[in-house]
Amino acid sequence: MSRVSDLDRDRAVTLVQQAYAVGRLDQAELEARLERALTAVSPGDLAPVVADLPGDEPVRLETVGGRVTRTGDWQVPQRLRVESEYGSVRLDLSRAHVPYGQVDIELRLAYGRALIILPAGATANADGVRSEWGRVICRAAGSPRHGGPHVRVTGELPYGRLVIRTRR
Structure with a gap:
């Protein structure tokens, strides 16, 4: 049986809180869903907590050999x-x-490379990136701070390279 990761649990809590903030949930529903999210053990326990809430799907950018630039x-x-x-x-x-x-x-x-440039005051954490033969370089502060966004990077770069830095 697979277990729920802290990342998945945190994402569910954020979605529930956002739904409450915009009036989709009342106080009782907020409390019930937060309790279920925080005590979920398996993905099956967590799925019903956010199933009817918007915003759980990531924006996807895909290429085989081209460039992804924003x-x-x-x-x-x-x-x-x-x-x-x-x-x-x-x-x-x-x-x-x-x-x-x-x-x-x-x-x-797989074999590609990525550069993430952060705005002033932003922080980043790349501890969730797994690399076999590639490299992960994070030149930004790692702990979230008040005033700037925190970028959490996860994923797999078996032979790829990742550099995270602030704007020069």
Whole structure:
């Protein structure tokens, strides 16, 4: 039996809190769903907590050998999944609109490389990235701070390379 990860549990709690904040849930439903989310053991326990809530699907960007580039003034989604077999990824958040306190980026790069550029005051954590022969370099502060977004990067880069840095 697979177990629920802390990341999945945190995501469910965030969705429930957002639904309450916009009036989709009342106080009693909020409390009941939070209790179920925080005590969930398996994915089957967690799924009904968020099944009817919007916003759980990530924005997906995919390429085989091309480039995925987002720069300038673009809207950063709360959850982003980027997949590339051989291509390169450049996500420049330094001038982008980041309306969330935390952004989750999942990378699936077999042989590709990724560069994530953070805005001033942002932090990042790449502890959730698994690499076999590739490299993961994070030159940004790792602990979330008040005032700037926190970018949490997860995924797999068997032979790929990831660099996270702030804007120069």
